[in-house]
Amino acid sequence: MAATPPLLTATGVTMRFGGLTAVHSCDLTVHERQIVGLIGPNGAGKTTLFNCLTGLYTPTEGTVTYRGTQLPAKPHLVTQAGIARTFQNIRLFPNMTVLENVLVGRHTRTKEGLFSALLRGPRFRRAETASARRAHELLDFTGLHGKADHLARNLPYGEQRKLEIARALASDPGLLLLDEPTAGMNPQETRATEQLVLAIRDQGIAVLVIEHDMRFIFNLCDHVAVLVQGEKLVEGDAHTVQRDERVVAAYLGTPYEGAPGQAEAAEVEAAETHAATPHPEENEPR
Amino acid sequence: MTTLARHTPLIPLPAGPARIIAATGAALTLASTFLPWTWTTAFPGNLTVTGYPGGLQTITLAGAALSLLHVLAAHRLRGLRWLAPTGTTAPTVLLALGTLATTWYTLGAIARQLGGLVNLEPGGLLAAAGSLLALLGALALPTDLPHPDGPAPGPLRRLRHTFTTRRPHPAAPLPAWADLLLIAAAFALGLLLFTYGVDAEYGELFVGYLLLTIAGLAALGRSGLTARLTTLTARHRTLTLTAALLTAACFPLTLTNDTYTNLATSILIFATVALGLNVVVGLAGLLDLGYVAFLGVGAYAAALVSGSPESAAGVHFPFWAAVLTGIGASLVFGVLIGAPTLRLRGDYLAIVTLGFGEIFRITMLNLNGKTGPDITNGSMGIPNIPDLDIGGFNFGDTHDLLGFTIGRFGNYYLLMLLATIAVVLVFRRAADSRIGRAWVAIREDETAATAMGINAFRLKLLAFALGAALAGLAGTVQSHVITTATPDQYQFAGTVPPNSAFLLAAVILGGMGTITGPVVGAALLYLIPNKMDFMQDYQLLLFGVALILLMRFRPEGLVADRRKQLEFHDDAPPEGA
Ligand SMILES: Nc1ncnc2c1ncn2[C@@H]1O[C@H](COP(=O)(O)OP(=O)(O)OP(=O)(O)O)[C@@H](O)[C@H]1O
Ligand SMILES: [Mg+2]
Numbered sequence: 001m002a003a004t005p006p007l008l009t010a011t012g013v014t015m016r017f018g019g020l021t022a023v024h025s026c027d028l029t030v031h032e033r034q035i036v037g038l039i040g041p042n043g044a045g046k047t048t049l050f051n052c053l054t055g056l057y058t059p060t061e062g063t064v065t066y067r068g069t070q071l072p073a074k075p076h077l078v079t080q081a082g083i084a085r086t087f088q089n090i091r092l093f094p095n096m097t098v099l100e101n102v103l104v105g106r107h108t109r110t111k112e113g114l115f116s117a118l119l120r121g122p123r124f125r126r127a128e129t130a131s132a133r134r135a136h137e138l139l140d141f142t143g144l145h146g147k148a149d150h151l152a153r154n155l156p157y158g159e160q161r162k163l164e165i166a167r168a169l170a171s172d173p174g175l176l177l178l179d180e181p182t183a184g185m186n187p188q189e190t191r192a193t194e195q196l197v198l199a200i201r202d203q204g205i206a207v208l209v210i211e212h213d214m215r216f217i218f219n220l221c222d223h224v225a226v227l228v229q230g231e232k233l234v235e236g237d238a239h240t241v242q243r244d245e246r247v248v249a250a251y252l253g254t255p256y257e258g259a260p261g262q263a264e265a266a267e268v269e270a271a272e273t274h275a276a277t278p279h280p281e282e283n284e285p286r
Numbered sequence: 287m288t289t290l291a292r293h294t295p296l297i298p299l300p301a302g303p304a305r306i307i308a309a310t311g312a313a314l315t316l317a318s319t320f321l322p323w324t325w326t327t328a329f330p331g332n333l334t335v336t337g338y339p340g341g342l343q344t345i346t347l348a349g350a351a352l353s354l355l356h357v358l359a360a361h362r363l364r365g366l367r368w369l370a371p372t373g374t375t376a377p378t379v380l381l382a383l384g385t386l387a388t389t390w391y392t393l394g395a396i397a398r399q400l401g402g403l404v405n406l407e408p409g410g411l412l413a414a415a416g417s418l419l420a421l422l423g424a425l426a427l428p429t430d431l432p433h434p435d436g437p438a439p440g441p442l443r444r445l446r447h448t449f450t451t452r453r454p455h456p457a458a459p460l461p462a463w464a465d466l467l468l469i470a471a472a473f474a475l476g477l478l479l480f481t482y483g484v485d486a487e488y489g490e491l492f493v494g495y496l497l498l499t500i501a502g503l504a505a506l507g508r509s510g511l512t513a514r515l516t517t518l519t520a521r522h523r524t525l526t527l528t529a530a531l532l533t534a535a536c537f538p539l540t541l542t543n544d545t546y547t548n549l550a551t552s553i554l555i556f557a558t559v560a561l562g563l564n565v566v567v568g569l570a571g572l573l574d575l576g577y578v579a580f581l582g583v584g585a586y587a588a589a590l591v592s593g594s595p596e597s598a599a600g601v602h603f604p605f606w607a608a609v610l611t612g613i614g615a616s617l618v619f620g621v622l623i624g625a626p627t628l629r630l631r632g633d634y635l636a637i638v639t640l641g642f643g644e645i646f647r648i649t650m651l652n653l654n655g656k657t658g659p660d661i662t663n664g665s666m667g668i669p670n671i672p673d674l675d676i677g678g679f680n681f682g683d684t685h686d687l688l689g690f691t692i693g694r695f696g697n698y699y700l701l702m703l704l705a706t707i708a709v710v711l712v713f714r715r716a717a718d719s720r721i722g723r724a725w726v727a728i729r730e731d732e733t734a735a736t737a738m739g740i741n742a743f744r745l746k747l748l749a750f751a752l753g754a755a756l757a758g759l760a761g762t763v764q765s766h767v768i769t770t771a772t773p774d775q776y777q778f779a780g781t782v783p784p785n786s787a788f789l790l791a792a793v794i795l796g797g798m799g800t801i802t803g804p805v806v807g808a809a810l811l812y813l814i815p816n817k818m819d820f821m822q823d824y825q826l827l828l829f830g831v832a833l834i835l836l837m838r839f840r841p842e843g844l845v846a847d848r849r850k851q852l853e854f855h856d857d858a859p860p861e862g863a
Contacts, residue, residue, distance in 0.1 A: 054737060079739035087737075093730035096723070103720075104727045108739030110720055114748060116720030118712060124719075131720070265332050 003067065004032050006125060007175055007206050008083070013052050013062035015230075021047040024063070028208075035197065035207045036236070037221035039214075041251055044209045045230040047088055050177055053208075054078050054085050061238060067174070080108045086164040088180045088210070090234055094153035101152050102135040105170025133247070135170060140167040142196060143270035149265070156190040158277040165196065169205075176200060176210040182216055194219055218242065292432035292859035295375070296444045299426040299587055308378065308423025311481060314416030315350035315385060319408025320471020321342040324396050330488040333396070334407075342392040342510035345494045346413060347409050352502065353420055356509075360427065372510035373430025374452045379448050382424040386417040388494045395490050407573045451508050457517070458764055460773065469526055472515055473533045481540045483813055484549060492817035515739030527710070534703055538696040549816065555764050557808035560704045560792040561713055561801065562615055562756030567790065568799035569717055570749035571729025572628075573636040575778065576643025578786045580754040583619050584612035584761020586650065589668040589771040590661075590799060596668050598661045605674050609762045616758025619646075624750035629743055631732065638850070643786055650773040666712045667772030674701070674766055698767045705763050709756050710801055716752065717799075725749050726799075783812050791829075793835060797843030806844055 332339015654664025797808025
């Protein structure tokens with residue numbers, strides 16, 4: 001499978017909060033043009049792992065390399081390197097317009113500084129037009145055309161999630177990390193998001209996605225990793241993971257009966273409990 | 287109570303009689319201003335004459351006339367409908383309220399000052415009765431909007447409902463020249479209004495003016511005219527800015543004496559510094575509690591190189607070099623303070639800047655030759671800063687310009703206006719760029735901003751340094767205007783603006799992130815204490831009360847930027863919907 005060198009490699013990532021080990025010695029690899037799923041019960045440490053990958057947390061141990069270079073634990077440098085992300089609890093810039101949100105995403109790919117802005121030379125104007133054009137393209141791509149002048153906070157929930165994706169894509173990433181992109185969405189919106197993720201992959205962008213919706217995971221992912229209590233339990237293609245007893249057990253709490261269909265029920269339950277709480281307490285650093 | 291119709295006002299009367307009552311009240315009030323209100327000229331403004339209004343009576347006259355016009359507009363009188371595109375009742379009530387407040391305040395002031403109600407003439411009593419009648423009539427007018435469905439509303443809900451209006455539907459497009467004319471007229475009117483306030487000769491007149499102005503501006507908002515004007519100015523932004531600057535440039539010509547020109551210059555300095563602070567607070571969301579120190583750094587730096595005989599530096603730079611020195615010194619201090627603190631999040635910055643502000647002042651006090659090296663003359667400051675002389679144009683002399691005589695303060699006012707223009711341009715262009723968007727993003731959510739690739743520390747430092755540099759620019763002009771730089775001008779809080787607390791208040795009260803907001807806020811915060819010095823003891827108390835009321839009822843500030851307008855009022859539909 002791994003003919004090409006990996007895009008992202010995390011080795012031995014451990015994150016401790018005082019006495020709590022949220023992520024324990026995790027290895028993860030994402031290859032070019034792959035969609036990788038990251039699943040696990042609530043509190044397993046998935047978001048924490050994302051935060052370690054994107055530099056929001058400095059891992060207690062372990063390293064993250066992207067395209068062969070080790071990433072510093074500075075979010076803006078990680079984005080600069082080519083990894084963009086969305087947040088589980090939507091973190092748009094609520095009082096900026098939709099277009100402005102996407103333009104902020106262009107920040108790393110543009111250079112115009114303060115003096116350029118004050119002097120308003122032709123270079124500045126050209127850069128602004130180009131940014132705006134790209135932003136509009138992305139709004140079209142994510143299905144937000146016509147919403148450019150709305151305030152982000154006034155968008156319906158599903159569109160806010162789309163806008164987060166558009167904003168992340170604006171930084172021209174090589175790898176996109178999605179933290180529960182369908183949380184709080186109805187089935188139609190979820191299917192639309194599936195299509196969107198596939199389209200993103202078709203543009204040559206690898207995707208690492210956390211999801212509780214198992215159908216979403218099995219429809220999309222080339223590769224799935226299961227995180228339980230901070231440790232990577234199983235890894236493999238969707239079917240291998242789906243059948244693994246340990247995964248079923250992890251979702252149910254205790255392994256009993258082992259009746260077929262049990263896993264399905266557990267997944268549904270997990271997805272539902274999750275969907276019922278679309279706004280979990282935020283756990284990104286402030 | 288099914289008898290309550292959907293437009294039932296606070297006082298349930300049929301619309302016809304209500305209108306008659308309101309109109310009669312307004313007309314009586316109007317008439318009363320042509321009668322004497324008191325018998326002696328001991329009360330300022332001479333309210334004893336028959337046949338024409340004097341002093342505070344003119345304000346009552348204006349209020350009554352406006353109320354009357356609105357009542358008539360409600361009667362669908364042709365040619366008056368433009369007065370209130372969204373509804374006439376709310377503005378009528380507000381105007382009647384403003385008239386009542388001004389009139390009763392005047393009568394109260396007469397009674398207090400002259401010792402008792404016996405000092406009122408029948409004209410005064412007529413004014414009191416007329417304004418009350420007008421308000422009662424206005425409160426009986428049918429509300430502009432129907433009550434929401436549900437149980438019949440109680441009196442309090444009905445009162446509140448009196449003030450609600452709908453958003454104005456877009457006006458029929460006018461030819462461009464009409465737009466221009468309207469904008470020009472609006473600015474001329476604004477200038478007239480503002481000049482009246484600055485020119486107000488005694489405190490009572492200013493209070494009356496203020497009461498009616500507040501009510502009048504609120505009425506303008508309710509009648510939908512403000513929204514109409516905003517669409518116009520948004521359509522012609524550059525033109526509006528030019529008109530605003532022209533108006534500002536004409537301002538000293540309208541003033542009657544040098545004291546007021548001096549006042550106007552001080553307001554302009556205050557407003558410019560507030561605009562600079564708006565970059566830091568309004569755009570980047572950094573709470574800077576010691577901002578006035580950067581003004582001080584600029585002022586001291588300019589004073590040292592101004593050629594003042596008391597200056598330790600003993601050099602005399604040309605003005606442009608002095609400006610660069612002031613800007614440079616402030617910039618350096620901005621970076622020095624910002625670099626170690628801006629890495630931290632939260633309130634550290636507020637505390638450190640508060641400390642820095644005081645350290646600056648105390649250091650300036652101590653560099654007096656006794657407790658430290660002799661650089662600033664301690665509490666004496668650096669006096670005798672010579673007047674500027676740019677290319678043979680001496681700022682200390684009186685000049686004739688286009689038939690107008692412009693004195694020393696007029697010269698400096700115009701110079702300061704150039705600095706203001708520079709700051710406005712910097713603010714506008716910076717805000718509308720990649721850098722400005724990054725600042726707002728940091729203000730909105732710093733974590734998300736860094737995850738989008740923004741180097742938050744660098745951008746915050748940039749905002750902080752730019753803010754400092756702008757204050758430094760204002761400081762160089764300020765030291766030349768007041769010819770001295772002393773430490774006690776640059777305090778955290780004091781009774782005379784600019785000080786850090788008032789600067790922040792001007793930005794927040796006026797409207798964060800806007801250009802008009804801090805200017806309006808600064809003008810109010812400077813004028814009010816200046817004109818109402820007879821209320822000195824209660825000044826800070828009133829200030830506090832006003833701030834609390836404002837934050838309760840209009841948290842976005844007097845002038846809301848497009849974003850804030852939507853942020854605080856959820857019912858507002860999104861733009862472009
Ligand atoms: N900043 C923090 N400080 C302390 N503990 C934290 C912090 N962030 C996360 N944790 C803890 O780490 C554990 C893993 O949390 P995490 O949010 O990564 O789980 P998750 O797999 O994303 O769960 P969910 O599916 O609910 O989003 C939890 O026990 C959580 O309480
Ligand atoms: Mg999570």
